[in-house]
Amino acid sequence: MKIAFLGGGNFGGRLAKLLTKAGHDVVVGLRDATQSHSANAYRVMSLEDAACHGEIVIVAIPYQACANTLPSLAQFLVGKVLVDATNPLRDDWSPLPLGESDSAAEVLARLLPSSRLVKAFNTIFADIMVEDRIERAGHPVTAFIAGDDVAANAVVAHIAASAGFAPLITGHLGNARYLEAMAHLNIQIAVVHGGGTNAAFVYHQARD
Incomplete structure (x- = not known):
């Protein structure tokens, strides 16, 4: 599949490499495409060109940059599966409160109503x-997924599985509130309590 990343930081770059190795046609969009490293397994281009290229577009820029960045790309994202991998964080990784009845994913869905928004990879x-x-x-890391578009959820589950994760569709987009809370908990364990960032959630379902 044609997969585009908006943002090529540590997270976006590593997931892009996994998806490239899985056989997908992956590009990474940057504000300044001259920042590209020749050793990258994927192509680097402008944000606009990346948004045009992708059938699936993964938002991998900081949440606080989305309001200024995404509206200018809206025309290239109409009808596309848009994966929100962000978390509402301040610069010091502390939570940016959105209230109990909202999430970063729902904010982006309102910002880009013509896209098929799915929350994934943020945990x-x-x-x-x-x-x-x-x-x-034998227990792969779980990729939790939430979205209102059943077909879009299935597409994201497919690419997550291709990269080696165990996809778990949790239901409607409102469940992104819980996924973002899980990410905040993960950060608390990793940063505040010294657990480190080499850990992730695994949803283990016992079999009879």
Whole structure:
């Protein structure tokens, strides 16, 4: 599939490499495409060109940059699956309160109503986005997914599985509120309590 990233930081770059290795046609859009490194396994281009290229577009820029960046790309994102991998954070990684009845994903859905918005990958640290850390003792890291478009959710589940994650569709987009809370908890464990960023959630379902 044609997958585009908006933003190529540590998180976006690592997930882009995984999806490239899985056989997808991956590009990464940057504000300044001259920042590209020749060793990248994927192509780097402008944000506009990346948004045009992707059938699936993954938002990997900081949440606080979305309001200024995404509206100018809206015309290129009409009808496309738009994956929100952001978390509402301040610069110091502390939560940016949106209230109990809202989430970053729902904010972006209102910002880009013509896109098919899905929340995914936000509970996974960049340090886990390497092949030898995705699975532990036969239990792959869970990629939690939430969205109102059933077909779009299935597409995101497919690409998550292709990268080695265990996709779990949690239901409607409102459940992004819980996924973002999980990310905040993960950050608390990792940063405040010294657990480190080489850990992730695994949803384990016992079998009879």
